[in-house]
Amino acid sequence: MPLPAEAPRTPIHHRRVDCRGYRRADGLWDLEGHLTDVKGYGFDNDFRGHIAPGEPLHEMWLRLTLDDDLVVRDVAASTEASPYRICPEITGNFARLKGLRIGPGFRQRAVSLVGGVQGCTHIVEMLGPLATTAIQTIMPILGRERGPGDPSKKPRTLDTCHALRSDGEVVKRQWPQFYTGG
Numbered sequence: 001m002p003l004p005a006e007a008p009r010t011p012i013h014h015r016r017v018d019c020r021g022y023r024r025a026d027g028l029w030d031l032e033g034h035l036t037d038v039k040g041y042g043f044d045n046d047f048r049g050h051i052a053p054g055e056p057l058h059e060m061w062l063r064l065t066l067d068d069d070l071v072v073r074d075v076a077a078s079t080e081a082s083p084y085r086i087c088p089e090i091t092g093n094f095a096r097l098k099g100l101r102i103g104p105g106f107r108q109r110a111v112s113l114v115g116g117v118q119g120c121t122h123i124v125e126m127l128g129p130l131a132t133t134a135i136q137t138i139m140p141i142l143g144r145e146r147g148p149g150d151p152s153k154k155p156r157t158l159d160t161c162h163a164l165r166s167d168g169e170v171v172k173r174q175w176p177q178f179y180t181g182g
Contacts, residue, residue, distance in 0.1 A: 014040070021137025033130045036059045045083055066138065094119065
Protein backbone atom coordinates (compact mmCIF):
# COMPACT_ATOMS: atom_id res chain seq x y z
CA MET A 1 0.00 0.00 0.00
CA PRO A 2 1.59 3.33 -1.04
CA LEU A 3 1.87 6.33 1.22
CA PRO A 4 -1.03 8.77 1.33
CA ALA A 5 -0.88 11.67 -1.12
CA GLU A 6 1.65 14.24 -0.04
CA ALA A 7 1.07 17.93 0.62
CA PRO A 8 2.61 20.47 -1.78
CA ARG A 9 6.32 20.50 -1.05
CA THR A 10 9.80 21.44 -2.28
CA PRO A 11 12.64 18.90 -2.51
CA ILE A 12 15.41 19.76 -0.05
CA HIS A 13 17.56 16.67 0.56
CA HIS A 14 17.90 13.26 -1.10
CA ARG A 15 19.96 10.47 0.42
CA ARG A 16 20.43 7.32 -1.59
CA VAL A 17 22.04 4.17 -0.22
CA ASP A 18 22.53 1.44 -2.80
CA CYS A 19 23.77 -1.96 -1.64
CA ARG A 20 24.71 -4.86 -3.90
CA GLY A 21 25.99 -8.37 -3.28
CA TYR A 22 28.29 -10.37 -5.55
CA ARG A 23 29.80 -13.84 -5.58
CA ARG A 24 33.44 -13.76 -6.58
CA ALA A 25 35.19 -16.33 -8.75
CA ASP A 26 37.52 -17.15 -5.82
CA GLY A 27 34.59 -18.22 -3.61
CA LEU A 28 34.44 -15.05 -1.52
CA TRP A 29 31.63 -12.51 -1.55
CA ASP A 30 31.73 -8.75 -2.19
CA LEU A 31 29.13 -6.47 -0.64
CA GLU A 32 29.24 -2.94 -1.99
CA GLY A 33 27.53 0.11 -0.59
CA HIS A 34 27.27 3.50 -2.27
CA LEU A 35 25.88 6.52 -0.41
CA THR A 36 25.04 9.88 -1.96
CA ASP A 37 23.51 13.00 -0.45
CA VAL A 38 22.28 15.75 -2.77
CA LYS A 39 20.45 18.99 -2.06
CA GLY A 40 17.59 20.44 -4.07
CA TYR A 41 19.24 23.86 -3.91
CA GLY A 42 22.72 25.24 -4.61
CA PHE A 43 25.00 26.55 -1.90
CA ASP A 44 28.57 27.65 -1.30
CA ASN A 45 31.07 25.40 0.46
CA ASP A 46 34.43 26.56 1.84
CA PHE A 47 36.25 23.49 0.48
CA ARG A 48 34.56 22.90 -2.88
CA GLY A 49 33.16 26.28 -3.84
CA HIS A 50 29.62 26.28 -5.20
CA ILE A 51 27.75 22.98 -4.98
CA ALA A 52 24.95 22.96 -7.54
CA PRO A 53 21.49 21.45 -6.94
CA GLY A 54 21.71 17.69 -7.54
CA GLU A 55 25.52 17.58 -7.19
CA PRO A 56 26.58 15.14 -4.46
CA LEU A 57 27.54 16.77 -1.18
CA HIS A 58 28.50 13.32 0.07
CA GLU A 59 29.48 10.37 -2.10
CA MET A 60 31.04 7.42 -0.34
CA TRP A 61 31.67 3.76 -1.18
CA LEU A 62 32.29 0.77 1.06
CA ARG A 63 33.16 -2.76 -0.04
CA LEU A 64 33.25 -5.65 2.42
CA THR A 65 34.71 -8.93 1.20
CA LEU A 66 33.32 -11.86 3.20
CA ASP A 67 33.80 -15.60 3.39
CA ASP A 68 31.01 -18.17 3.69
CA ASP A 69 31.01 -17.73 7.49
CA LEU A 70 30.29 -13.99 7.04
CA VAL A 71 33.74 -13.02 8.31
CA VAL A 72 35.15 -9.80 6.85
CA ARG A 73 38.30 -10.71 4.90
CA ASP A 74 38.95 -7.37 3.21
CA VAL A 75 37.60 -3.83 3.25
CA ALA A 76 37.82 -0.93 0.81
CA ALA A 77 36.37 2.50 1.57
CA SER A 78 36.36 5.60 -0.60
CA THR A 79 35.16 9.18 -0.28
CA GLU A 80 34.58 10.77 -3.68
CA ALA A 81 32.66 13.85 -2.53
CA SER A 82 32.62 15.48 0.88
CA PRO A 83 32.15 18.93 2.39
CA TYR A 84 35.66 18.97 3.92
CA ARG A 85 39.08 18.35 2.37
CA ILE A 86 40.11 16.03 5.22
CA CYS A 87 37.17 13.62 4.99
CA PRO A 88 38.92 11.07 2.72
CA GLU A 89 41.85 10.78 5.16
CA ILE A 90 39.90 8.44 7.46
CA THR A 91 38.89 5.78 4.92
CA GLY A 92 41.94 3.62 5.72
CA ASN A 93 40.61 3.07 9.26
CA PHE A 94 37.84 0.88 7.85
CA ALA A 95 40.43 -1.90 7.42
CA ARG A 96 39.92 -2.36 11.19
CA LEU A 97 36.72 -4.25 10.31
CA LYS A 98 38.76 -7.20 9.01
CA GLY A 99 38.10 -10.27 11.10
CA LEU A 100 34.65 -9.21 12.32
CA ARG A 101 31.78 -11.59 11.67
CA ILE A 102 28.40 -10.33 10.51
CA GLY A 103 25.87 -11.57 13.03
CA PRO A 104 24.51 -10.51 16.41
CA GLY A 105 26.58 -7.62 17.79
CA PHE A 106 28.31 -6.83 14.47
CA ARG A 107 27.19 -3.24 14.30
CA GLN A 108 28.20 -2.46 17.89
CA ARG A 109 31.66 -4.00 17.40
CA ALA A 110 32.11 -2.14 14.13
CA VAL A 111 31.12 1.19 15.68
CA SER A 112 33.63 0.62 18.48
CA LEU A 113 36.35 0.34 15.80
CA VAL A 114 35.35 3.00 13.27
CA GLY A 115 32.63 5.11 14.89
CA GLY A 116 32.88 8.72 15.96
CA VAL A 117 36.22 10.40 15.30
CA GLN A 118 37.71 7.05 14.24
CA GLY A 119 35.67 6.95 11.02
CA CYS A 120 33.09 8.63 8.83
CA THR A 121 29.46 8.81 9.93
CA HIS A 122 28.24 8.27 6.39
CA ILE A 123 30.39 5.20 5.70
CA VAL A 124 29.50 3.75 9.11
CA GLU A 125 25.81 4.21 8.26
CA MET A 126 26.25 1.83 5.33
CA LEU A 127 27.31 -1.02 7.63
CA GLY A 128 23.75 -1.90 8.69
CA PRO A 129 22.32 -2.09 5.16
CA LEU A 130 25.44 -3.94 3.95
CA ALA A 131 25.13 -6.52 6.73
CA THR A 132 21.51 -7.14 5.71
CA THR A 133 22.57 -7.32 2.07
CA ALA A 134 25.22 -9.88 3.02
CA ILE A 135 22.61 -12.14 4.62
CA GLN A 136 20.26 -11.71 1.65
CA THR A 137 23.10 -12.42 -0.81
CA ILE A 138 24.96 -15.29 0.82
CA MET A 139 22.52 -17.33 2.87
CA PRO A 140 20.04 -18.28 0.10
CA ILE A 141 22.86 -19.42 -2.19
CA LEU A 142 24.61 -21.45 0.51
CA GLY A 143 21.26 -22.87 1.64
CA ARG A 144 20.55 -24.16 -1.85
CA GLU A 145 24.05 -25.56 -2.25
CA ARG A 146 24.19 -27.22 1.17
CA GLY A 147 20.65 -28.57 1.06
CA PRO A 148 18.08 -28.61 3.85
CA GLY A 149 19.44 -28.04 7.30
CA ASP A 150 18.65 -29.86 10.51
CA PRO A 151 14.83 -29.65 10.86
CA SER A 152 15.13 -29.80 14.64
CA LYS A 153 17.22 -26.60 14.71
CA LYS A 154 15.24 -23.37 15.12
CA PRO A 155 15.73 -21.08 12.11
CA ARG A 156 17.63 -17.89 12.96
CA THR A 157 15.00 -15.74 11.31
CA LEU A 158 12.24 -16.68 13.76
CA ASP A 159 11.12 -13.75 15.93
CA THR A 160 13.12 -11.24 13.89
CA CYS A 161 10.02 -9.47 12.54
CA HIS A 162 6.23 -9.35 12.77
CA ALA A 163 5.68 -11.90 9.98
CA LEU A 164 8.12 -14.42 11.48
CA ARG A 165 6.94 -14.27 15.08
CA SER A 166 6.80 -17.69 16.76
CA ASP A 167 3.07 -17.44 17.45
CA GLY A 168 2.16 -16.26 13.93
CA GLU A 169 0.58 -17.87 10.91
CA VAL A 170 3.80 -18.02 8.83
CA VAL A 171 5.66 -20.01 11.48
CA LYS A 172 2.62 -22.21 12.06
CA ARG A 173 2.61 -23.10 8.36
CA GLN A 174 6.34 -23.27 7.54
CA TRP A 175 7.88 -24.40 10.83
CA PRO A 176 5.07 -25.97 12.87
CA GLN A 177 7.57 -27.59 15.25
CA PHE A 178 8.54 -24.08 16.44
CA TYR A 179 5.03 -22.61 16.55
CA THR A 180 4.18 -21.27 20.02
CA GLY A 181 0.65 -19.98 19.41
CA GLY A 182 -2.56 -21.44 20.76
